[in-house]
Amino acid sequence: MSDNQTSTPPLSDLYSRHSSKWRRFDADVLPLHVAEMDFEIAEPIRDLIIDFTKRSDLGYLGPVPEVAKAFEGFAKRHWDWQIDPSQLKIATDVGVAAVEFLRANLHPGDRVVVTTPVYSGFFEWLKELRIEPFDVPLITGNHEYRLDLEGFERAFQAGHLTVLLCNPHNPVGRVFSREELTALAELAQRYGATVISDEIHAPLSVEKFVPYLSCGPAAEATGVCITSSSKSFNLAGLKAAFLLTQGPEMAAKTAKMPIGTHWRSSILGAFAMAEAFTSCDTWLATTVETIHENAKHLLAELERLLPEVTSHIPESGYLAWLDITNLGLTSEEIFTKAKVALVPGPDMGGENYKNFARINIGTSRAIITEGLTRIANSR
Template sequence: MQDPNNFTNFANRSSSKWRRFPEEVLPMHVAEMDFDVAKPIRDRLSQMVANSDLGYQGPFPEIGPAFGGFALNRWGWKVEPGGIKLASDVAAAAVEILKAVTTPGEKVLINSPVYTAFFGWLKEAECEPVDAPLQLDGDTWKLDLAAIREQFENGVKVYLLCSPQNPVGRIHSAQELTEIALMAQEFDVLVISDEIHAPLSWGPFTPYLSLGQHAIETGVTITSSSKGWNTAGLKAGFLITQSDQVRNKLSRLPDAMQWRSSILGAHAMVAAYESGTPWLDETVIILQENLEHLRHEVATRLPRAKMFQMEATYLAWIDLEAYRISDLAKTILSEAKVSVIAGPDHSPQDDFKGFIRFNFASSKPRITEAVRRISELCEG
């Protein structure tokens, strides 16, 4: 599949990851893997280009059975194929859902630290984030169910859930999600569950809509194969609903969503879900090995740093607060020549100033070099 120890193989790529910063900067920021794309996807795309099959994306019944088969085999989730609606990507799906169900200025619940783009989505939809921060229990970040209930009681009607949680790599338990579904039904809250990282789980992942009637009547899932199979540039995703209650809430969604998706991206998703599981399984193993390598490097070179329990994703949440470096991510970029995502970008209140998000879906030599450079800055 891929050579996980290749240090130089990807420097000739043209995506933003490789062009945003000067060549001497190690790019460990954006969520993109330094691995080859799965052969079934590459073959499908090559065939389409060879056939000049590059027109507008129209009705696409293939996605339902493809994702449905994958979800059933992977998680035991029986998906209703008719409840799937294409979008250009997960971000576009989220924004359109928010626009359809909120009014300008309405509050939407999030749990910090959370994916930085959530705040851009809320701003585009003219919504305001309200936070029920994750709580640290030992070395595990968990949902604060009491705080979530309090916000529902205060009148919040939309909850943007990150599952698994980016950047902490937590898989929310079935028990936690069931309690959320029950509360959402009690307070008539719509749960938008962003599950794009779910395929990259090595713990037992539970899809929100698999939890029974309470979840089905309160939830809409947004997802894509783009994160799991490293094809973000193909621009295709989808949303899933399984109840008339939720579909009625989403009745204002524009029909144009499907037309704005990419025909290449749509077919790449089908190839991933139908034929990409061996590649995915191998990739998840490599990610776990890379995480252990990162933990070793951090423990050895940055002994005052803290890392946390992870069950999914390739994005490590690292606490460097003990080193007392101001403007941490910017300083790491300018002095250590490593790009990471700043901790405060994951909070509406600019919290987590001593944290960084670090992408370890790379080669082990690249991980080692990035940690070495950061340690020289921090340890002096």
């Protein structure tokens, strides 16, 4: 195991953080639920925030070409993908980007395709818009997951022409292949469907990540990417994200959004995002490595402490999907008896997922062990 790890402060310091993760529950609960990492942020971002603050440079966000330029470089370096920087639009966060895109282009009562088990926020965004989810579950077997292309075709045939895709996939950590995404893009183009590709976890991919919009002309004609530095660089509270298109059809759809989506994001968030995508590759590589080692640690500790619980190594991100079928405790009981907060499987798509729970491993290995020990001791 490499010693080059992104550092996590001691638990006592973490409990004094002000974010939702550390404030939502009493101090006897170990919070391993919400998608925030415990790691210390990259130095260039910390310095930028201090510098802006020292100079009282905290006004409204104006034009910020720095973000498009930074992401253009990042996408080229990491994914060999040339974006069109002129088609990038700032939004407050990824949730706001999705909600405002959907509000501008769909109507209450429409249905949007989701692939359960999936990030619980998707259901909240749709509810806010009075849009119903239409589930095309991932095809699964023994901790392997892939897109159900026939299911997408059936949804399109039924007239449900918008997909909210999560790539890399929260909570199962899949990085979808170019073949799967190209096939989805071709189907979407054939039926006149739109794919909103939430790529917020992409920079944390161990496997080579494939941006939806890099999958050729059909993807460019049907896709909009929504993303941010907030997950991968741990900046969720700074509030900045963007939407990106690569062609006139989809640019026309983002043009329908209110211009307020730009002004309602934050100056610190936008400039921190530009910094993240410009000068934090070393921090990111160490963090990806740290999380990968943590995932191996999780599997080894499950084997040692909770052999009846299974999981798999995510191809991306710091969320791991636990199969708790044989544990004899529900996620609610894990919370009440073991005092460990996980995300219950049903939050990610209903009762079909009651035997699953999501754990956050973007922390120290000692904290992962502490969480599993608490669960093991409360069986």
